[in-house]
Amino acid sequence: MNRQIVLTSRPDGVPCQENFRVVETPLDEPGDGQVLIRHTFLGLAPSARLRMSEESSYAQPLALGDVVYGQAVGEVVKSHAPSLREGDTVMSVRGGWQQYSVAAASDLVKVDPEVAPPSVWLGALGTSGMTAYVGLLDLGKPREGETVVVSAASGGVGAMVGQIARLKGCRVVGIAGGEAKAHHVVETLGFDAGIDYRNPDFAFRLKAACPDGVHVYFENVGGSVRDAVWPLMNQGGRIVVCGLIAEYNEGRQAGPGWFGILAKRLTVRGFIMGDHLNRRDDFLRDMGAWYRAGDIHAQEDVSEGLDSVVPAFIRMLTGGNFGKTVVKL
Amino acid sequence: MNRQIVLTSRPDGVPCQENFRVVETPLDEPGDGQVLIRHTFLGLAPSARLRMSEESSYAQPLALGDVVYGQAVGEVVKSHAPSLREGDTVMSVRGGWQQYSVAAASDLVKVDPEVAPPSVWLGALGTSGMTAYVGLLDLGKPREGETVVVSAASGGVGAMVGQIARLKGCRVVGIAGGEAKAHHVVETLGFDAGIDYRNPDFAFRLKAACPDGVHVYFENVGGSVRDAVWPLMNQGGRIVVCGLIAEYNEGRQAGPGWFGILAKRLTVRGFIMGDHLNRRDDFLRDMGAWYRAGDIHAQEDVSEGLDSVVPAFIRMLTGGNFGKTVVKL
Incomplete structure (x- = not known):
């Protein structure tokens, strides 16, 4: 089963725990070219707040009942894509606030642990x-x-x-x-x-x-x-x-x-x-080199467990975090 | 003698006649590389209003007593510059609200009457x-x-x-x-x-x-x-x-x-x-071609005489003009 955090009501100002609910659903099956990822870290970002409002912005608003949008790093546990193998680590921009997700291999960034540990691919390298x-x-x-x-x-x-x-x-x-x-x-x-x-x-x-x-x-x-x-x-x-x-x-x-x-x-x-995805290779090359050279410090604010996601998100929006907010699952 | 319109007090909101005065001063003598121009048309633009305030903006504010800033077209009546002859028509971005001005030949645009009549070099081609x-x-x-x-x-x-x-x-x-x-x-x-x-x-x-x-x-x-x-x-x-x-x-x-x-x-x-003067040649080439082909209509709002400058300027700022505001001297 997959534990997921879904939006149940739209926040007014700062979100609260009551705007969300944890649900359990059966695991999705990866289709052709897709993989199933077991998330090991979620990355929280203020922009997720925009999607919780009905008001139109650059991001499609979440519907009530949707899994909350967010980045995730995880391990490939089932692969129907030739470019990825079980055990590979990947970063998914649209992994969502959940334990597992299915994604097309072409939408994923393969994590190179020689460059930086997995959680850093949600922050400095994400x-x-x-x-x-x-x-x-x-x-x-x-x-x-x-x-x-x-x-x-x-x-x-x-x-x-x-x-x-x-x-x-x-x-x-x-x-x-x-x-x-x-x-x-x-x-x-x-x-x-x-x-x-x-x-x-x-x-x-x-x-x-x-x-x-x-x-x-x-x-x-x-x-x-x-x-x-x-x-x-x-x-x-x-x-x-x-x-x-x-x-x-x-x-x-x-x-x-x-x-x-x-x-x-x-x-x-x-x-x-x-709008600038054409710069991803340049970014990964430059930032990877800077990180490896010790020129970039990646401060992280780490919580543990899916139940800590909403509190960490609220803390981040109100300035209580210290560094990139990630949740270890 | 040169009749000039100078700023005598700073307008509050829309300028009025009392913010300006006409003075007569002896003609300046062009130095080396300079010419003396007898203005035949002045071009009025709303941006002159910005220079009448003390508040800093992109333009240096006029000092009280300064001749008001503005564009002019005129005839070269004395030349100490090899590139211009007496009788040539030129456009000066900084000619000012006056009958004559002195300028370096390098700061002037030579008017080609084959392309458009002089006043148009203050508007469409200015x-x-x-x-x-x-x-x-x-x-x-x-x-x-x-x-x-x-x-x-x-x-x-x-x-x-x-x-x-x-x-x-x-x-x-x-x-x-x-x-x-x-x-x-x-x-x-x-x-x-x-x-x-x-x-x-x-x-x-x-x-x-x-x-x-x-x-x-x-x-x-x-x-x-x-x-x-x-x-x-x-x-x-x-x-x-x-x-x-x-x-x-x-x-x-x-x-x-x-x-x-x-x-x-x-x-x-x-x-x-x-900030974009490097585009002047492209502009003159394109706009000159469009104007000659009849693709650009240059509507002008023409008044006559130096005494009509301030009323025309006020009319322009309050929307009473119809087309590019020019004053024929």
Whole structure:
């Protein structure tokens, strides 16, 4: 049997345990070209929250009763695909919050344990890392010596954005919730500065940390965090809108006026990683090399067991996680 | 002597005659590589309004007492530059609101009367046309069959945006103030639809005119016009922020929320033509060919005499003009 977490009602703001239920269903049988995967790790990401609302966004909303969308790493336990064997480890972008899934081999990334352990293929080498890679490099286009600011800086995507920006020779300023995270992004991840947005002097400290203004802002949060970065943007600055956690929790907010966009010739660009899959080989090559060289630290926030998925997800959305949120099954 | 219009006080909202004064000064003498130009036409553009405020924007603010910034076409009356002779006609981006100016030959565009008459080098073949060309083609990147919406559609830039988009095979919807202008962009400029934003059914009519949604929005206005276009934007839509006349007149406004930018992967990009001067040769080649072939209609709103400059400028900012605003001297 397969234990699955399904959506039973739509959250209003931050989700709660009552929005979900665990169900047991018989295992699916892999068809031609498909494999059955036994999940060993699930990767949680804020974007799953978007799919829980009825409102249309880039992602198809989940129907009530659907298994919740999410990434998984696991072991192939039955293969009807020539390219994968039983015992191989794979990463599935659409594995879902469950113990097992069936997927076409062509939709899976084969995990190479020589490069990194399995759970890292959900973070640094998974969708979080690739989101950071394409968002920062292809859309933010930072140049050496420029200042890159990233919000949710210690989270799965933010930590990768900052570390890649450092490798590209940028000054990196991370915004995070709490002094411990602000400290972590400097001490462990090598950012130039970490700023706690809960500090009453947040805007002042952020400005002081960006003496040359902000060339690239990688947006994961929105709300008051964005409002503090906005006036610091330089002429020709680029803003990559990857996520808006504050709005997932607190509802929609107005944006800054467009006069700043005009006066500073800013580019504000929303994106999703799935539009840039043609960059996967480049990403795996570069990030794999950086990880193996010890240039990328993959901080993980690990819980255990399917029953810990919903609590870990809620903790992540409210800033209680520390690093990429994964659940070991 | 040279009669000049100088800024004497900073306008609050829409400028008035009292913000300016006419002064007479002796003619400047052209230095080495420079020429003296007797202006025959001035071209007025809303962006001049930005330079009248103290607030920093992409343009250096005018100091009180400065000659107002603006484009001019004129005749070379004295040349110390080998590439230009007395009697040549030139366009100067920084000619200013005055009867004469001195400029380096390298900063001037030589007017070819075989291609178009002098005043057209201020509009279709001038900064308005080039702003439309680079903004639409390089930033908006419309594809054949896509829907392009442009605001201030009968104005100097808007009329060019729409006509270029038509030449590229797009469906073009123009937004303008009043039924006469809305009619004009369809009947004379060949747009697919023209919508009067003053009509109480504006938002409804706009939606009806965009059955496939909006792929590219070329923004000249802001405010309630932008708010009506915003919900019609398609996934992957591009918004080119060229001007915000409503905000020049009515003050700064909040922007739409960023959730839409994220959910629809929109790109919102402010720009100024001056960042794209490397495209001038392409622009002059393409636009010159289109104009000569009769594919571009250059509607002009012509006043006469230096004393008509300020009234024409005010009329343009409040929507009383019809086509590119030029003043014949």
